[in-house]
Amino acid sequence: MHDDPARRRPVIALTGGIASGKTAVSDRFAGRGASVVDTDRIARDVVAPGSDGLAKVSAAFGPDVIDDAGALDRRALRRRIFDDPEARARLEGILHPLIATRAREAIDAATGPYVILVVPLLVESGLFNDTDRVLVVDVPESVQLERLTARDGVPPDQARAALAAQAGREQRLAVADEVIDNTGTLEVLDEQVARLDREYRGLRPGV
Structure with missing residues (x-):
């Protein structure tokens, strides 16, 4: 994804369903020195x-x-x-x-050792299909519904409609090179990010 391969950094597309915890994951990668590019902000x-x-x-x-x-x-x-x-x-x-x-x-x-490219609708949009890896933040749909209704105050019917408008869990997992299970504690999440940070630092772009 860089015109000059000699200067190119590995690019990891990070995706996941609504309320799966993508921001919590990308923030942790940023804390470890990765460059984060968030397409929602863009x-x-x-x-x-x-x-x-x-x-x-x-x-x-x-x-x-x-x-x-x-x-x-x-x-x-x-x-x-x-x-x-x-x-x-x-x-x-x-x-x-x-x-x-x-x-x-x-x-x-x-400027970081690798780039975390946050693309919530990676599967749906067809954009950025030339990244080096795809990382999926995964939770069961029941957890997504619970978070949307309890945490965000979204009515159940709207929460279900929001999920239905996105690619399904199986579709996202089908394109994943790595998966973060975000149903556990923050400590478990930190451990998963730390392990992947070590792996991504050793990546060669285009491999």
Whole structure:
């Protein structure tokens, strides 16, 4: 994922279902010196007020998806695309290239021994299929539902709908090179990250 192979760092795509604990995992890798590139954050940046991305979204979906402060009205946009696959595809066609470009720029600028590229919708989007490894943060769907309803205050029907909108657990595990089981204690999570940190530091890009 780097134009100059001699300078390239190993890139590990980190993915997982909603409420699986991806941020807890990526934060631990960052604490060990890895460079973290989070496409969720990039997705927000590319539609920031005044951005070219926001202008393209407004042109495609109309002024109703822009709030009075000139920012993206995410709730209004979700309503537009929720039951409309064509609208969702149109939005992805606008945002995915912008996200991919910004992510690759961040990867090129990384200074850590390896890069953790956080891509929540790795399976669904088809983006970043040239990373060196894929790391899946895994929990049973029952745990995802419990966390969404108890921790985030999401009603059960909305929690189930959120899970249904993503790739299934089996689909994610099918593309995994490594898996972190995030159903245990934080100490167990730390141990898993420490082990993978040692492994990733020994990776050669492209292998």
